[in-house]
Amino acid sequence: MTDSARPILGRDKHRQHALELMTDHPLIDTHVDLPMVMRAVSRNPVEGAAQLAKSYPGHVDVPRMRQGKLGGLFMAVWIPCRPGTDYCLPSDDVRDALEQIDQIQLIMREKDFQYARSSGDAMNAFKAGKLATFIGVEGGHMLGNSLSILRIWAQLGVRYITLTHTGHNAFASSAGSGDPIEPIHPGNGLTDLGKELIKEMNRTGIMIDLSHVSDETMKQSIRLSKAPIIFSHSNARAICDHPRNVPDDVLDMIGSEEGKNNGVIQCVFCPDFVDKVIPSLEKVADHIEYLAKKCGKTHVGIASDFDGIENSVPGLEDTSKYPDLITEMICRGWTDEEIVGLMGGNLFRVMDEVDKVQRGLEAQKPSGAIYDKRQDLASWWEWLPDVAKETFPKPVEI
Numbered sequence: 001m002t003d004s005a006r007p008i009l010g011r012d013k014h015r016q017h018a019l020e021l022m023t024d025h026p027l028i029d030t031h032v033d034l035p036m037v038m039r040a041v042s043r044n045p046v047e048g049a050a051q052l053a054k055s056y057p058g059h060v061d062v063p064r065m066r067q068g069k070l071g072g073l074f075m076a077v078w079i080p081c082r083p084g085t086d087y088c089l090p091s092d093d094v095r096d097a098l099e100q101i102d103q104i105q106l107i108m109r110e111k112d113f114q115y116a117r118s119s120g121d122a123m124n125a126f127k128a129g130k131l132a133t134f135i136g137v138e139g140g141h142m143l144g145n146s147l148s149i150l151r152i153w154a155q156l157g158v159r160y161i162t163l164t165h166t167g168h169n170a171f172a173s174s175a176g177s178g179d180p181i182e183p184i185h186p187g188n189g190l191t192d193l194g195k196e197l198i199k200e201m202n203r204t205g206i207m208i209d210l211s212h213v214s215d216e217t218m219k220q221s222i223r224l225s226k227a228p229i230i231f232s233h234s235n236a237r238a239i240c241d242h243p244r245n246v247p248d249d250v251l252d253m254i255g256s257e258e259g260k261n262n263g264v265i266q267c268v269f270c271p272d273f274v275d276k277v278i279p280s281l282e283k284v285a286d287h288i289e290y291l292a293k294k295c296g297k298t299h300v301g302i303a304s305d306f307d308g309i310e311n312s313v314p315g316l317e318d319t320s321k322y323p324d325l326i327t328e329m330i331c332r333g334w335t336d337e338e339i340v341g342l343m344g345g346n347l348f349r350v351m352d353e354v355d356k357v358q359r360g361l362e363a364q365k366p367s368g369a370i371y372d373k374r375q376d377l378a379s380w381w382e383w384l385p386d387v388a389k390e391t392f393p394k395p396v397e398i
Helices: 005-024 034-041 045-051 062-067 093-107 119-127 147-155 192-204 215-224 281-295 322-331 336-360 376-381 386-391
Strands: 028-032 072-077 113-115 131-138 158-162 207-209 264-268 300-303
Touching (some): 005 336, 028 264, 028 336, 034 045, 034 072, 034 093, 045 093, 072 093, 072 119, 093 131, 113 119, 119 131, 119 336, 147 158, 147 192, 192 207, 192 215, 192 336, 207 336, 264 281, 264 336, 281 300, 300 336, 322 336
Parallel strands (some): 028 072, 028 300, 072 131, 113 131, 131 158
């Protein structure tokens, strides 16, 4: 055997081991933008769900997910932030988000998928040979500036909400899309309503996702939250200097030690967040290793951003490629226990802790906070009977 052949044969052995681990333990991808692609491909949500069983446009369909040994995924509800739109004002995005939630719930009825909200749900789906299907909402601009919408989404099974997308909203400040973004909120972090949002997410058991938010929003949210947070699809800024990635001083706030948030950072495959020159599978692995070094191996996971990116990195082109990344981590010396955590175990721990916090807050009253810039509430007063107007003073218009 030549020296050049030995590494290839060794990698084949590691790949076989990766496939065996993925057969026994679920890999959960926390960010797949399939619903937006389906919305663009067909106006008929019922028709679209059935088409996933065969080849489908983009990065994701059932044959490729099966080939990639995927155990489950968070389907992201995503309505892009449109340039020039003031998301401190009402928009149609609540309607559009609900339509995507409906789309995901229709997908869950197909034979390859199964509803999931908890780690237990995910394991039950995996054991049944189904794809555990979670709902995530990518951007607080889809809340319509209302905590009532948050509570409705909790009832519909939404498991995480990204506080912002690429623009600021009534709750929090965003990191933008890569170019500098002018702050509009004092301190460029959470607003008063945003602080109520954090508390209400803890109370309803929705995970707080800090991908896309400003650095100050990250820090304030971590300090305020009673539960672990997640970054549903972000990398390490020290490896790739992009505002969407997590800086070291925020990573220092995450870990298993007392006083730190016990959250998880899910590494993303988006080329812009991997490497500005030559993105690759190996560079994704570099991010995983860096985050593991900073926070510990129990605080890192996997998130592709498939269907939300034009192209993925070479070596991770679609949902058939997950085994190649797991093989790379095995080649780098990660143990079986560490690999199982990376694939989904670390995320499950966070979900379980978020649920434990939620149970501890069940007796707490819901927040009655209302966005202070809403102008519609005063107009509703005009419709009240005169006797009610005598009892209740007219709301002050802002």
